[in-house]
Amino acid sequence: MKSAQVFTCPSNPAGGWLAMDGQFTISYGANGHDQYNTPIRSIGGGRGVTSLAAINAPAQCILITESNAGWSEMNMDGCWDWFDHNNASMPCGIFAGHMGNTNFIFADGHVKPMKPNATASLNPPLNMWAIDGPNVLPFGGDGGANMMHQLNEITKYYAR
Numbered sequence: 001m002k003s004a005q006v007f008t009c010p011s012n013p014a015g016g017w018l019a020m021d022g023q024f025t026i027s028y029g030a031n032g033h034d035q036y037n038t039p040i041r042s043i044g045g046g047r048g049v050t051s052l053a054a055i056n057a058p059a060q061c062i063l064i065t066e067s068n069a070g071w072s073e074m075n076m077d078g079c080w081d082w083f084d085h086n087n088a089s090m091p092c093g094i095f096a097g098h099m100g101n102t103n104f105i106f107a108d109g110h111v112k113p114m115k116p117n118a119t120a121s122l123n124p125p126l127n128m129w130a131i132d133g134p135n136v137l138p139f140g141g142d143g144g145a146n147m148m149h150q151l152n153e154i155t156k157y158y159a160r
Contacts, residue, residue, distance in 0.1 A: 012095050014068040021072065027095075029067035029074035036139045037131045039063050039107060040073060050131050058107035060134040062119060066095040066102045094151075096158040104128075116158075117151040120144065 008015045009027040019026045032040030039050045039061060055061045065074050074093065094116050096102040101113035106128075119128040120138040122145070127133040138144025 009066060009095070011097050012066065012068065013097075014095070017070070019072060020070045026068060026070055027066065028064050029069055029093075030064055030072055031062045031129055032073035033139070036129075038129060039131055052107060055107050055131045057134055059110065060128055061107040061131055062104045062128050063107045064105040066097075066104075067093060068095045069093040092154045092157055094154050096154060100155065100158040115155050117148070117155040120147060120151055122148055 004024060007027060008025045012027050014026040017026050018024070030040045031038050034041050039055065040063075041050070052058055067074055094102055096116055098113060100115055102116055103111055103113050104119065105111050120126055122138065122143070125135055125137045127136045127138050127144070129139065130136050138147040140147050
């Protein structure tokens with residue numbers, strides 16, 4: 001690549017900040033969590049990427065999302081709150097600044113703008129973050145309730 005600017009969304013106010021790796025600006029986060037069936041996770045003690053063949057429905061599995069977070073992975077179980085009422089300047093981990101939509105890159109390579117809360121559902125079960133999805137419950141020991149709460153809060157924040 002001739003320019004690292006492709007990693008910066010010009011609409012994202014956090015896009016001017018360097019991520020924790022110190023190399024790229026904050027704009028995007030990979031769908032990854034070591035505990036859950038996400039495309040990017042720890043495999044056998046090392047970092048790994050799930051093969052395309054191992055993803056149940058690549059056209060319905062999120063690989064990358066727009067982000068305001070300083071880490072490279074967008075953890076989807078609520079272990080870090082994506083919506084922080086105490087941070088008025090940047091309360092959301094997911095950036096949905098395109099008329100309330102986030103651009104999601106799916107494992108098959110297509111990009112689709114969606115409301116954050118359209119990516120998961122409790123009833124009927126929907127989880128576009130899971131490699132064994134999409135017809136599985138959202139992540140979390142609480143049956144996905146916190147994940148849905150976080151996605152709904154982010155969606156409401158950007159709707160105002």
